[in-house]
Amino acid sequence: MFFLSILNKKQAYQFESSAETMPYYQLDELTRFIAKVGFIFTSLLVLLFIFLTIYFVKRDFGSYRNLLIAFSILGFSFSSSEYIVHPMIHSYSAGFVFFTNPQTSIVSNDVMKIGLVFFCGIYGSTVCFIAVQFMYRYWALFDAPKIKWFESWRILLWCCYSLSIGILWAGGIHWFLEIDDFSIDYFQQGVRQIYGLELSSIPGFTSVIYTRKGDVRWRNLMCTIEMTMIIGMQYMIICFCGRKMSTGMKEKISMLSETSRRLHTQFFKSLVLQIVVPTFLLFLPMIIIIYLPLFNLEFSFPTGILFSAFAIYPAIDIAIILYIVCDYRNAIKYVLESMKSVCMSGGYSSQEVSFPICTTNNQMVYPHHTTGV
Numbered sequence: 001m002f003f004l005s006i007l008n009k010k011q012a013y014q015f016e017s018s019a020e021t022m023p024y025y026q027l028d029e030l031t032r033f034i035a036k037v038g039f040i041f042t043s044l045l046v047l048l049f050i051f052l053t054i055y056f057v058k059r060d061f062g063s064y065r066n067l068l069i070a071f072s073i074l075g076f077s078f079s080s081s082e083y084i085v086h087p088m089i090h091s092y093s094a095g096f097v098f099f100t101n102p103q104t105s106i107v108s109n110d111v112m113k114i115g116l117v118f119f120c121g122i123y124g125s126t127v128c129f130i131a132v133q134f135m136y137r138y139w140a141l142f143d144a145p146k147i148k149w150f151e152s153w154r155i156l157l158w159c160c161y162s163l164s165i166g167i168l169w170a171g172g173i174h175w176f177l178e179i180d181d182f183s184i185d186y187f188q189q190g191v192r193q194i195y196g197l198e199l200s201s202i203p204g205f206t207s208v209i210y211t212r213k214g215d216v217r218w219r220n221l222m223c224t225i226e227m228t229m230i231i232g233m234q235y236m237i238i239c240f241c242g243r244k245m246s247t248g249m250k251e252k253i254s255m256l257s258e259t260s261r262r263l264h265t266q267f268f269k270s271l272v273l274q275i276v277v278p279t280f281l282l283f284l285p286m287i288i289i290i291y292l293p294l295f296n297l298e299f300s301f302p303t304g305i306l307f308s309a310f311a312i313y314p315a316i317d318i319a320i321i322l323y324i325v326c327d328y329r330n331a332i333k334y335v336l337e338s339m340k341s342v343c344m345s346g347g348y349s350s351q352e353v354s355f356p357i358c359t360t361n362n363q364m365v366y367p368h369h370t371t372g373v
Contacts, residue, residue: 027305032086038311039083045318046076049328056331063150064136068321070159071129075314078122082311085115089289089304090187090194094296095220096289096303097187098177099204101197113203117170123286123310124169124230128162130278131237138241142248169230176223177205190300209293224290235283242275270324277316281309 049072053065061068086104090097100112139146150158183206184199191199199206207220285306292303322328 027302028088031088031305031308034308035079035083035086035311038308038313038315039079041312041315042076042079042318045315045322046072048332049318049322052322052328052331052335056334057327059327062140063147063152063155064140066155067133067136067150067158070155071133072314072318074122074126074129074162075317078126079311079314081115081119081122082307085112085119087116087119087304087307088302089307090191090300091289091292091303092187092190092300093293093298094210095183095186095206095208095293097183097191097199097204097206098173099191099197099199099202101195102202103197109201109203116203116205117174120173121166121170123166123282125162125166126314127231127234127278127282128165129158130274130282131234131241132158132162133274134238134241138245141245165230165234169227172223172226173205176219176226177207179204179206182211182217183208194300194302207290207293210296224294227286227290231283231286238275238278242272246272266325270320273320273324274317277320278313281313281316285309 050069053069085100088099088101098116100116102109102112105112136147136150148154179199186208187206188199191197191202207223208217209221209224211217289303289306322332
């Protein structure tokens with residue numbers, strides 16, 4: 001009876017562990033699915049965006065054209081890194097575990113750990129590059145001579161600046177969040193029960209802000225401070241430029257030509273959405289993840305589900321520009337009309353499809369139609 005009692009308790013424990021683990025695995029599968037969808041849509045939209053920008057959008061956007069292409073490539077890298085690495089985070093009371101499952105990878109743990117660091121670096125660079133775009137639009141309206149810093153080879157300076165922020169972000173993860181004996185003791189049981197993994201043998205990083213006695217673990221806290229400074233600086237740039245443009249744009253664009261005024265208005269609309277969208281899809285999820293441990297709440301949850309927002313952000317950002325900027329809508333319509341004309345004529349179009357242009361009220365018109373011989 002004694003052994004039967006022990007067996008029943010063991011079976012009950014296994015059942016409880018399975019019941020607890022199942023929702024987490026379902027969330028992980030959902031995260032993987034969203035990452036896959038985000039990667040597919042980002043890949044398609046990036047290819048479409050670059051194709052349209054190079055071959056069909058004829059209006060001269062100046063050096064902003066290069067910024068848009070560079071940011072779309074960065075967005076593709078961000079989405080790709082998440083899809084390939086599949087980073088996971090589990091928050092528990094005063095800390096979190098940032099890792100990836102080695103059972104789903106064909107490469108070594110060291111390579112996957114580098115992948116996690118690379119993913120973090122791309123995140124930091126993406127956040128920075130959003131701020132760079134806002135700086136460009138602000139200077140284009142209020143301090144045009146400074147636009148020269150985005151022309152020709154100088155645009156590489158901004159790419160290097162964005163890269164340096166990404167390196168700082170990734171370096172903070174690598175230097176401050178290395179797994180140590182205390183974090184292994186703190187997370188080991190939970191990681192084993194929920195994910196069936198041994199923390200000491202998986203590629204990952206950990207952050208535990210407080211010891212069990214309530215003392216601050218400054219090494220891990222320094223990473224939170226560094227992330228706060230990086231996010232805070234970039235978001236302040238975004239909000240400052242966005243606020244200045246929203247209050248002073250009407251007066252400034254009134255002195256521009258009708259074409260320039262319309263273009264600035266379109267890009268401003270896209271930038272407004274490019275404040276709202278990254279706020280909820282990039283900044284807020286990261287703030288939740290890094291600040292929850294400071295409150296030392298009694299909870300355990302796979303906050304890695306918030307990475308799903310990261311997966312879909314690049315696709316949404318590109319879709320905003322494709323929808324709002326009239327030139328891209330025209331280019332898409334032109335390509336679709338051309339494909340339709342070719343398909344209906346069995347591979348040869350007897351009618352040349354004219355490229356639509358934007359009118360002063362952003363409507364599309366066709367200046368002429370010519371008939372092929």
